[in-house]
Amino acid sequence: MARVGLSVQRLVAAAAELADEAGFDNLSVSALARRFGVKDASLYSHVRNLQDLRTRLALHAGGELIDRIAAAVAGRAGKEALTAFAGAYREYALEHPGRYAATQIRIDQALIADSPALRRTAEITYGMLRAYGLAEPDLTDAVRLLRSTFHGYCVLESAGGFGADRDVGASWDKAVDALHITLEHWPRERKSDD
Amino acid sequence: MARVGLSVQRLVAAAAELADEAGFDNLSVSALARRFGVKDASLYSHVRNLQDLRTRLALHAGGELIDRIAAAVAGRAGKEALTAFAGAYREYALEHPGRYAATQIRIDQALIADSPALRRTAEITYGMLRAYGLAEPDLTDAVRLLRSTFHGYCVLESAGGFGADRDVGASWDKAVDALHITLEHWPRERKSDD
DNA sequence: CCCACTTCCTAGATGCTCTAGGATTTCTCC
DNA sequence: GGAGAAATCCTAGAGCATCTAGGAAGTGGG
Numbered sequence: 001m002a003r004v005g006l007s008v009q010r011l012v013a014a015a016a017e018l019a020d021e022a023g024f025d026n027l028s029v030s031a032l033a034r035r036f037g038v039k040d041a042s043l044y045s046h047v048r049n050l051q052d053l054r055t056r057l058a059l060h061a062g063g064e065l066i067d068r069i070a071a072a073v074a075g076r077a078g079k080e081a082l083t084a085f086a087g088a089y090r091e092y093a094l095e096h097p098g099r100y101a102a103t104q105i106r107i108d109q110a111l112i113a114d115s116p117a118l119r120r121t122a123e124i125t126y127g128m129l130r131a132y133g134l135a136e137p138d139l140t141d142a143v144r145l146l147r148s149t150f151h152g153y154c155v156l157e158s159a160g161g162f163g164a165d166r167d168v169g170a171s172w173d174k175a176v177d178a179l180h181i182t183l184e185h186w187p188r189e190r191k192s193d194d
Numbered sequence: 195m196a197r198v199g200l201s202v203q204r205l206v207a208a209a210a211e212l213a214d215e216a217g218f219d220n221l222s223v224s225a226l227a228r229r230f231g232v233k234d235a236s237l238y239s240h241v242r243n244l245q246d247l248r249t250r251l252a253l254h255a256g257g258e259l260i261d262r263i264a265a266a267v268a269g270r271a272g273k274e275a276l277t278a279f280a281g282a283y284r285e286y287a288l289e290h291p292g293r294y295a296a297t298q299i300r301i302d303q304a305l306i307a308d309s310p311a312l313r314r315t316a317e318i319t320y321g322m323l324r325a326y327g328l329a330e331p332d333l334t335d336a337v338r339l340l341r342s343t344f345h346g347y348c349v350l351e352s353a354g355g356f357g358a359d360r361d362v363g364a365s366w367d368k369a370v371d372a373l374h375i376t377l378e379h380w381p382r383e384r385k386s387d388d
Numbered sequence: 389c390c391c392a393c394t395t396c397c398t399a400g401a402t403g404c405t406c407t408a409g410g411a412t413t414t415c416t417c418c
Numbered sequence: 419g420g421a422g423a424a425a426t427c428c429t430a431g432a433g434c435a436t437c438t439a440g441g442a443a444g445t446g447g448g
Contacts, residue, residue: 003395003444030435042396044437106353140360141368144347147355148369149339152346159300161341166334174335175342177381185379187371197413197426224404236427238406 004036008046008056015057019098027098029053055107061099063117065092070124078131079180085128086150086176093154100154132183142183149179198230202240202250209251213292221292223247249301255293257311259286264318272325273374279322280344280370287348294348326377336377343373 014035019027029050033040047053072088073081093100112118125143134142153175155161162168208229213221223244227234241247266282267275287294306312319337328336347369349355356362 006395028435029437038395039397040436041398041438045395050436104349104353109357112357137360137364138368140358141365142372143358144350144356144365145343145369145372148346148350149343150346151350152342152344153338155298155349156338156342156345159298162338163303163306164334164337166331170331171335171338174332174381175339178336178339178376181379181381182372182376185375187368187375200426222404223406233428234405235407235429239426244405 004038006036006038006042006046011043011046011053012056012060015053016060016096016099016102019057019102020096021098024098024101027054027057054102054105055111057099058102058105058107059111059115059117061096061102062115062121064096064099065089065103066117066121066124068092070120073124073128077128081128081131082180082183083176085125086172086179089150090154090157090172094158097158100158104151104155129183132186134183134186134188138186138188142186145182146179149175198232200230200232200236200240205237205240205247206250206254209247210254210290210293210296213251213296214290215292218292218295221248221251221296248296248299249305251293252296252299252301253305253309253311255290255296256309256315258290258293259283259297260311260315260318262286264314267318267322271322275322275325276374276377277370279319280366280373283344284348284351284366288352291352294352298345298349323377326380328377328380328382332380332382336380339376340373343369 011032015027015032018032018035022031029043029047030040032053033043043053047056068088068091069085072084076084122143125146126139129139129142129146132142153172157168157172162171205226209221209226212226212229216225223237223241224234226247227237237247241250262285263279263282266278270278316337319340320333323333323336323340326336347366351362351366356365
């Protein structure tokens with residue numbers, strides 16, 4: 001019967017390619033099996049179900065994303081770090097739309113807890129913001145603002161949501177500049193005096 | 195045979211409820227037919243296909259959203275308008291997750307062009323920003339930043355993406371404050387003199 | 389070489405989208 | 419009120435997806 005040599009790793013890798021090519025919504029067990037020249041049912045020995053496949057892809061993509069960001073941010077601080085972070089983030093989202101879409105799905109909290117990638121993401125993000133001298137809860141608020149803006153921009157851009165006749169990359173650079181200014185002029189939590 | 199009295203309007207209204215209850219991804223023709231106690235095939239007299247149903251829901255929800263925003267913004271300007279805009283936006287997204295998710299889908303440009311709701315959205319957004327005295331291309335850049343942040347925040351929040359132990363509403367208020375500051379300190383396009 | 393394990397298969401249940409064509413109710417207009 | 423037109427809802431069925439159960443054929447260790 002000439003085995004193809006399936007494994008969870010190969011499945012996830014192929015799923016990543018498939019998602020990038022056909023869109024995350026069109027990632028199906030059938031399509032993945034077709035890509036390996038194998039029957040659908042065969043994949044269920046390696047992956048529990050479609051949900052499981054998606055989750056694995058999400059964690060895989062999350063890891064790739066944070067690796068890129070970490071490499072870009074390494075050795076930089078302040079505005080340089082912010083720009084590098086943002087650039088790596090958007091680049092990955094545009095380069096791998098299917099993988100990026102995968103990172104948006106809801107994942108079981110238990111899996112998140114022991115996913116080193118996602119913890120690393122938090123560390124790097126908070127670390128980058130330390131240069132701006134924010135304390136909690138402002139720090140968490142700032143992280144949420146950054147995540148929202150980056151994520152929202154990439155989603156809207158890759159969905160073709162920006163119709164106006166203005167270079168999308170230029171708007172991004174401006175947005176990052178604006179965020180830098182925001183972080184420097186952050187409306188800090190008052191310390192009960194005044 | 196006792197007709198139920200289907201119509202496009204009733205279908206879209208029921209689809210909106212269904213999407214809010216079961217999630218936009220679980221909005222299916224079958225489920226909608228079940229809700230009316232009718233066979234799947236019957237719906238295809240009113241709606242071309244699932245894609246068509248989704249698009250109609252998206253336009254419907256987009257209209258509802260901008261109506262709320264318009265009502266909130268009316269008679270306000272500057273920071274007050276921004277806060278009202280943001281509040282109405284987030285409120286709708288949290289109150290109607292399925293409808294809000296529908297507004298995110300890609301829609302044919304032709305349909306967008308003759309959708310009064312979406313044009314109104316652009317008008318109101320640009321109008322609100324006029325108070326900050328920005329000129330193009332800064333104006334478009336600012337609109338993109340606002341949309342990205344609002345959208346990204348609501349998506350992440352309703353997906354449970356904010357795990358930290360900090361009130362999500364407080365972070366939102368802070369983000370809106372931060373955006374206001376950003377708009378006031380906007381890094382304007384230089385006019386060729388230094 | 390044999391046994392256990394893994395890989396991949398066939399077969400089939402279930403659920404979804406969507407088309408074709410028919411029947412029945414409701415509307416329209418004289 | 420009644421006949422023709424139109425709209426509404428139906429049955430039947432094709433096609434494709436997920437997923438389970440159980441079986442056959444490769445693979446590796448002792």
